[in-house]
Amino acid sequence: MQLASTDIAKRAIGIIDQLKGKEGPLLPILHELQDEFGYVPQEALPLIAQALNISRAEVHGVFTFYHDYRDHPAGRHVLKLCRAEACQSLGAEALANKARQLLGVDWHGTTADGAVTLEPVYCLGLCACGPSAMLDGEVIGRLDAEALEEIAAEVRL
Incomplete structure (x- = not known):
């Protein structure tokens, strides 16, 4: 509406x-x-x-x-991937590329079906457990390609 x-x-x-x-x-x-x-x-x-x-x-x-403010509605789910140095040193760039490919959107984009918005975040405070992400306010540590694929499938339901 x-x-x-x-x-x-x-x-x-x-x-x-x-x-x-x-x-x-x-x-x-x-x-x-x-x-x-x-x-x-x-x-x-x-x-x-x-x-x-x-x-x-x-x-x-x-x-x-401030990166958290949006000028348009987000998708039903919001997936934030950490872009800070600690996560970058643990492979976050490859995961970011994979996330953009899996979802078919770039940063701040929302999938055509309105299911998920992909956003960069510059530290989730999980530096010792990187790479990290946040899905709908829930933090995820030690993110890997397999977990990312599961997340992408889950949010598209």
């Missing part, structure tokens, strides 16, 4: 109004919008700027700086 722009704006304004009084409210507002919609609607960015009395450029800069 596609939300009408006015419905998005009303819900976004409610979130912004609820959080704008906090100290340093921009990040909490962006987090709450993503929790509410599954992404941060672009039409909410000027509303945030107006409510916080900051420029649209500043809101856009913060929004685009």
Whole structure:
């Protein structure tokens, strides 16, 4: 179901109004919008700027700086692969290439069937258990090609 722009704006304004009084409210507002919609609607960015009395450029800069914010809905599953140095030294690049090939998408892409979104992440805190990944908030350590194939099959169901 596609939300009408006015419905998005009303819900976004409610979130912004609820959080704008906090100290340093921009990040909490962006987090709450993503929790509410599954992404941060672009039409909410000027509303945030107006409510916080900051420029649209500043809101856009913060929004685009952080990799976790999305400007479109994610798939039913989100697979994040660690791209940090410790995982890279343990073969994460080959796994990243395999994941993109198995799913048929590049970073930040969602499969055509809407099943899975593939995202890079720059450390999951499992450096001693790399390469690591996260599937729908669950961390996976010591990821190998076989486990990756199982994950790709599982998320496509």
